[in-house]
Amino acid sequence: MSEFDLVIRGGTVVTAADTMRADVGIRGGKVAALADSLPESGRTIDAAGLLVMPGGVDTHCHIEQLEANGSVHEDSFVTASASAFAGGTTSAICFSSQFKGHPIGPTLDDYRRRARASMMDVSFHQIITDPTDAVLKELPGIVAAGIRSFKVFMTYDPLHVNDAEVLRVLAAAKKLGAMVTVHCENYAAIGFLTEALLAAGHTAPKYHAWSRPPVVEREATYRAMALAELIDTPIQVFHVSSAEVAEEIARAKARGLKVWGETCPQYLALTAAHMDRPGFEGAKFMCSPAPREEAEHERMWGMIRRGVLDVISSDHCGFSYEGSAGKGQNGRDVTFRDIPNGIPGLAARLPIVFSEGVSKGRITANEFVSLTATNPAKLFGLAGKGTIAIGADADVTLWDPAKQVTLTNALMHHAIDYTPYEGMAITGWPVATIRRGEVVMQDGKVQAAPGSGRFLARGPYPLIAPRGIVANGFDPVS
């Protein structure tokens, strides 16, 4: 009997901390050995010339998510898993919904049922739109079930919460030991600008960006961090789009606050000008916050290098361009206000970050691993994920750093009929993906059984403990 189920031989192992020539031995779905040379095994993969990196951990994906209007996001757990594997990602955190006036429980039960079909390993963030006493009473059970993070939206009808509601969620999270993630944009400012734009006849998709300039995001980011400081509980600021927003996070970090920043490939590769395409085409690039000007990309890479931004997720939120279920769900002859926000990016995330980051010399391969696997796993308490180490889950992506690929929608393996990155030239590509020791993608062919993914229940973890610093020494959260 061979000692290992699988040996990855001859590659260069890259973790957040180290780069080493090593064989990787896998047994029972876990990394069992790292050595100069390992014996033959049940199966051996030749990784000569390849980077052997942890499978990507994408902690911000909207998959098969129920919306308040009754629609369900087009990518199912099966198609999203295929997309993840095609792009080198093996685990994701997606979103269980909650709607105003409704309890969490039944929607969460439905979401759990849907997620059983997953092929990648998944966990959930719990969206909270209505933190009533009754909803807050549900949270201990939800956290006990391993859903140890919440998302609040400071904007969007009908999801948005006011400051008092943000405080209630932060206080509940502190009590329960959960992380709050925040969509930071000023609801009133966007409403005001939108009305003014529409009154002036500015209705095309490109005006989406005009309705939410960076100051709208910067103000809300500052406010969210101030509220979190008041409660003394950590937060992660989601989808930071520009350096002036990141500067606020840098200031908060410098003051010792437990605040982490996430950005996404759309803020490193797309611009507001993409939304200025003829007719409805600009809808393909509409997401919130909006992509900014091209010069912003370099500034954002600077923020990444400084460690101000800790995570690069996809914010995968696919709406097909054609048909009536996606971008056109309210018709195609509508103003920017009525076009759903969000773009797909699960499969494109790692190739774009590697190509724009590592291949262009902006970050090291180790930083790439930190940003896309190790930090996301650490920050959300995904034990055993995001690294290659003895005893960790054997989630691995084999990466050809020299392979040149032109992105097309067919390569994305998702259920969405377009990619906003169509035609983008990429250097560096995942040639195989291994999830808990099973080869689930090789040379672009995804091979995994629906239902083979696991739910990742997240237990308590010390990183998100409060700092123990409250104003006047009075802790409002008893």
Ligand code: URP
């Ligand atoms: O436009 C976006 N980002 N759509 C997804 C929902 C969200 O705000 O994360």
Ligand code: ZN
């Ligand atoms: Zn958001």
Ligand code: ZN
């Ligand atoms: Zn999102």
